[in-house]
Amino acid sequence: MKKLFITALLLGTFSLGYAQSDYYNDYRRSVTDVNWQTVVSDLLLSATQANEINALNNRYNDYDGWNRVYSNQPDRWSTDRYSELERIMGRDKYTKFKTKYYKGKNPVAVYNSNKNNDKRYKHMNKKAKAHKVYKTKGNKR
Template sequence: MKKLITILSLGMFSLGFSQSAYYNDYQRSITDVNWQTVAANLLLSNQQKADLFALNNQYPDYYSWNRVYANNPDQWRTDRYTSIQRIMGTEKYTKFKNKYYKGQNPVAVYNRNKNNYKSTQAKKYKTIQTKKNAQNSKSMSEYNRRKQAGDQSHLHIKGNNGKNKK
């Protein structure tokens, strides 16, 4: 029984942890943009500004966000940016997207961020392998240089004091 409770609690913790990463992305989508500046630059109407700020305040904490997106945490991206497009209109939304997301779909930007951890780990591994290969290359070139120079030190074996034991 204790094992079952432990397994269930670990499962719920890991699910909650992964969903909190989605919520953090959601929060960054709000805090990384100066919405006052966006409204001023795009000449949004008072109603559009009010709708946009209401959208930004829709889920003030993780629990309110989680009630809606617990079963499909990826969905927040599509919902949010569809709502922003509806509020701004297609033309202003395109200007917003070009300025803040370099013309890319914000949904795709946040989906790509979701996988950054994996790609970062792969890059670290490749860097480590490259460094190891460079070290091995240096060692081998030193060995070859000594061998060509007639230096017998490349034949030294650790623990061998030069005497033959029979």
């Protein structure tokens, strides 16, 4: 019984660590997937705003720093980050940023939707569509 408890405890610890590293990877992608110099020039942001965005992007350079802040609520990083970006850019420029880089969607939803897109099952959509049976009025048996 004791071994079973220790095994369950270790599995829980490793699975939580894995989940948090997924959240950290999403955080890092939110920083690296966007060319921030282009954002600054496209939105005509001031030098102060550009410096604040760069400071925000450099806030958590490694997993340990990020984990100290978000270990209890790893999904909170996205709301913190995007509310801070909205504060820096202003509501109008932030809306333009979202429209251009996230197709008008909430950036939080963009990163969360990637968690549900399991590539192992993508091929199933094509097969399911190919095997649809269409009913016609004249085909009664």
